[in-house]
Amino acid sequence: MSAVESALPTALRALPVPTLTAVAPPLPLVRELTDARVSPRSTPTLERRLLWERRYVRRLRFTDAAIVLLATALTPVFQLLLVAPGVLIGDPWIVARIPALTAIVWLFVLAAFHTRDREITGSGATEYKRVAHASGLTFGILAIAFVVFQLQGIRAQLIFAAPIGLLALLIGRWSWRRWLHRQRRFGHYASRTLVVGSRDDVEYVIRTLQRDGQLGYLVVGATISGSAERSITVDDMSYDAVGNLDDVARTANELGADSIIIASRPDADPEYIRRLSWELEGAASELILSSRLADVAGPRISLRPVDGLPLIHVKIPRFEGGRLALKRTMDVAAAAVALTLFAPIALIIGIAILLEDGGPVFFSQSRVGRDGREFRILKFRSMRTDAEQRLTALLEANEGAGPLFKMKDDPRVTRVGRILRKFSLDEVPQFWNVLIGDMSIVGPRPPLPREVRAYDGTVSRRLYIKPGITGLWQVSGRSDLSWEESVRLDLRYVENWSVMNDLMIMFRTAHVMVHPNGAY
Template structure:
């Protein structure tokens, strides 16, 4: 995932900067020829010049590493790098002008282009870093990491700390080194090395584990990899040692770079970075459109609930999301106002196995609630959770904390993907499916995730809503 993310973002950044440079050149050229009648030959010269600019700037941006999205240099160093790039690029264009005699590449045009391009490219990169910092400080797309370190890991920890633009937040440092503990105890949560990693992963919200010990222990690394894989958490270890781990629980392993440091990454979750970003973008815009289109339905449902028993329109409940993150999930209220208080007296009628509670003819459900559940309209407010980034349109259903506490260890891996409004379980029988099979269907979704599968599940969900098979 890290390797693909870095590669994808770097290429996208380079292409965007090339487009900015082409825009700068075109703007300068048209400004110089705005009031004149432009012959067709000049248009051909412009087109050929733009091809030269695109090729040169693409190669130079890659050569200078200016496509990287992590800020590892000062603003002055960044300006110097772009100054060198523009100077070399314009020098090549000047040579092409001497050879070809293109008027489009005359000295005046090149000078104006170089100044504008330098300002635009440095402005773009600095603005990007400011935007990234703005969102990171507000907690958007933050990856919570656990660092496993020893006395030789200080350099690695410092480098990880300085990858702020990637959105890493050190949740804790597991180490038995007094020097490491002394240096970082005031900044980060220190976890004793003797602590069981399983317990730490179960208790803390951890997205990735980074093992940067210099004193490698093959058996320890292998055990940690399997323990992380069991609950769907990515594991990275420094490539000073390659650990060979096999098994169905390990989805893939690959080389990655974390702030120029080479790591081997093991993961059991989808690693299609571009596809997951498309999924996130789709979630946001699809949910926004749904809320806007069905807003009249929202109003009608709210009126019906109020007329039915006069209680609250919405039901808010704490749920567990991605890798243990807690959030409040919203639904239209389908039960009596004191439904949670009545739950204890109905536990003997529970029809589901495992930690979940389901009754086919639940006496707590209101008249309007039965219709909303049958048509799944009670789930509509969860599109608000999707817009907030807490849920996805498609993904394993978000459980309540008390259910997660009773999960078997292999079932925790269903939290390794963002929870969704619908998934395989919703379109395959829902309450008629035993709990263990429900969990296995969620694992099947995670292990075989694709955009095509999401699209198919959305279509099947619409069919379920129209047929009205909900309970």
């Protein structure tokens, strides 16, 4: 016995000495507290998603670097060949290093503008906008720097590298996007997606995603609230209906889904989204909230947290001002160029029309333009001269959607007219309508007066801007689309048009002319 113990009273020595195990919490509680403090780790599903994203970004990064380096390095060669050797003036040490400096700044700004973010690559115009803005800022910075420091040699980069490099960058991004779309047809490079919500909202989301299989979301299942159905069918395609709203995280894990789209949430559970996001940490890459408002107003929606309160802002569209002036300037320039380039082809088309039946070359018809103003549209005549008189007898055979009249095998169409319609060459004279201000290059389809009389208040919004020779309707299926789908596409364009979107539609129009779909 120690001296301390011998000094204690006998009664105190008899008391039991508490041990560590007597005051420690039970082992399961220790494990629970430990698990709560460990940050979530990535699951194999999430790692698979991140792997293909990194692979695609590496491809874009390598292509961008190769294009920028070539464009800047070859600029002195272009300058010597196309201008004159004597133009290369200034400090040789500086001039020799201008291509390297330009390339470094260009690649840095491309990265700073997040031009390779997964959210913008693969679809939409944002990727192209960021590449264009980053390239413009690059040469703006360099030009200012050379002026401030009184340096020479940047002029050649501005003249040659800027336009050639930007064009090559856009073509490179477009080429990789085409490759990505081909891969997604086989389910590669796409997010395995679980759609959650009420039946109507789930069907709406799935139908939108499968309408264009290039959006990058591969639906692997659906969780339908308040339904015991085992499957859901959307446009002849069946999807498994699994789980319920309380075990979405577990269902996503079982299906190997790395993205969850909430088509609608329980109204009685305002904390549902936040709780689900916590459950998905480490197991999924995206939790996406779907809203039908975004179908038309998508580009005008922004999220702005105000003192912790997330507010969704919807910018009200405007149909006047500087943007329309810019659109008009682009229309005049494009129409003038198109009329000049198509002049020889127009002469051949006119001769072919005359030789077939001797009738007039052009067809003029009343159409309704912006603000309900009527104008005379010009086309190459593709029908017989008595086409309007024979229309009444063919109304019962109408295959068009809504108030449109369309027939795949319209007996009024001439042999030359079928060729013109197939490749949209009958619409070439409409560039004259663009030049004089009746139409735009890109816009809604120009309707007939009888069609406008059948419009309701919603469809009449198509008349807020000038009709176009081409548009979303023309490059998305044309006459094969339903009336509702045609209206949806036109309204989306009317409220959200931009110069970059117009350029993309023009580019897609060229592809549609070579590979016609729905043209009759």
